[in-house]
Amino acid sequence: MELVELTPSHHRAAQAAEAFIGADPVAVHAPLTFGPTVVVRLEFANGLDAYVKAGAEQDVHREAAVIARARAAGVPAPEVLGIGTDADLPGGRWLLTRAASGVRLNELGLESATIDRTLDDLVDLYARLHRVALPGFGPLHADASGGTLPSWSRWQRETIEKALAQLGEVPFDALGMCTAFAPDLDRAPGVLLHADLGDGETFVDPSTGAVTAVVDWGAALVGDPLYDLVRFVGGGPAEDERPGLVHPRLHARYLARIGLSPASAERMLTFYRFHICVVEAAWGEDIGWRPAHLAWAERLFDRLCG
Numbered sequence: 001m002e003l004v005e006l007t008p009s010h011h012r013a014a015q016a017a018e019a020f021i022g023a024d025p026v027a028v029h030a031p032l033t034f035g036p037t038v039v040v041r042l043e044f045a046n047g048l049d050a051y052v053k054a055g056a057e058q059d060v061h062r063e064a065a066v067i068a069r070a071r072a073a074g075v076p077a078p079e080v081l082g083i084g085t086d087a088d089l090p091g092g093r094w095l096l097t098r099a100a101s102g103v104r105l106n107e108l109g110l111e112s113a114t115i116d117r118t119l120d121d122l123v124d125l126y127a128r129l130h131r132v133a134l135p136g137f138g139p140l141h142a143d144a145s146g147g148t149l150p151s152w153s154r155w156q157r158e159t160i161e162k163a164l165a166q167l168g169e170v171p172f173d174a175l176g177m178c179t180a181f182a183p184d185l186d187r188a189p190g191v192l193l194h195a196d197l198g199d200g201e202t203f204v205d206p207s208t209g210a211v212t213a214v215v216d217w218g219a220a221l222v223g224d225p226l227y228d229l230v231r232f233v234g235g236g237p238a239e240d241e242r243p244g245l246v247h248p249r250l251h252a253r254y255l256a257r258i259g260l261s262p263a264s265a266e267r268m269l270t271f272y273r274f275h276i277c278v279v280e281a282a283w284g285e286d287i288g289w290r291p292a293h294l295a296w297a298e299r300l301f302d303r304l305c306g
Contacts, residue, residue: 002031002032003030004030009038009054009089010030012089013054014042016084016094017052018042020081020084021042021048023045025043026043026044027043028042028043035057036055036091037053037054037090038053038054038089038090039053040052040053050081050097050099052096053095053096053097054086054091054092054094056090058091058219059218060218062142062144063095064095065142065144066140066192066217067097067217068144069132069192070132073128073132075125075128075214076211076212076213077213077217078097078099079098080095080097081097083095083096084096097215100203100212102205102212102213103204103206104200104203104204105199105202106198110199110242111245114207114208115209115246116209117208117210118204118210119250121210122232122250123250123253125214126229127254127257127258129191129193129194131191132191133190134147134222135222136149136150137221137223138154138221139155140221144220147222147223151185152190152224153185155223156275157178157182159275159279160278162282163278163281164282166285167281167282167290172298174301177274177304180304184267184268185224188226190223191222191224191225193221193223193224193231194214194219194220194228195221195228197232201216202214226269226272229247230273232246232247232250234247234273235276235283236280237284237289237292237293238277238293238295251265251269267304270300270303270304274300277293277294277297277300278297
């Protein structure tokens, strides 16, 4: 876990957590985050290890409500210790959770001797999460009662439109592809998705590979469970080796679990990979992701058209 120097916002978040707990921490750390998000880890003398989080782009109180739904479904999400408001923090709200047990999966690597146990646990975790059917689609309401959009295809299209507004001209008709897939997208079930799970958000027992916790629920959606499968370690650079290491096994095991053949799922899985490539080309434009992601998206576009 990469740490950064504490900023005034980090100190403010730590103060909010200290006031809530009613004790001073013995150690305070600030892990690296992206965008207008502040996360601080606090360790207390009584053994409590906790994280406080605030963010301007995501409602951390909504994240707390999502975590409650996930935990009720039997998913090992972190315990929420408290929530509060502070006008001096990004977004004006904070979320305090107990730290996850175990180690991050990326510390062990996706070729560890215990990866099969981890993949089996992830399949079980996804199956539990995806049994949480909710009304609506896309981003959740503040109380996590359902999605805020009338259709899954609308979320897909609006997300692509936002990416294209940043990218400008691209060598394929991304919106046309969204239109072509709209009927398939709108036949998909609306269930709770983590929607940003990777090896940095998955904690495991280092000796067995058993999944001990899944963190960072701020990007949760209501949508098609197949999207969650493609999104797992699916948000990195185009040359990222991680999806190739785990997607075939993870997808096959999950599809067998829900009784869907790989052949039946392949078309939608390919569309979601196309969608993520376009979005990641825009997200990573400043760090050089655009050319490779657009080239990958163009190949996927041709495959879907063919």
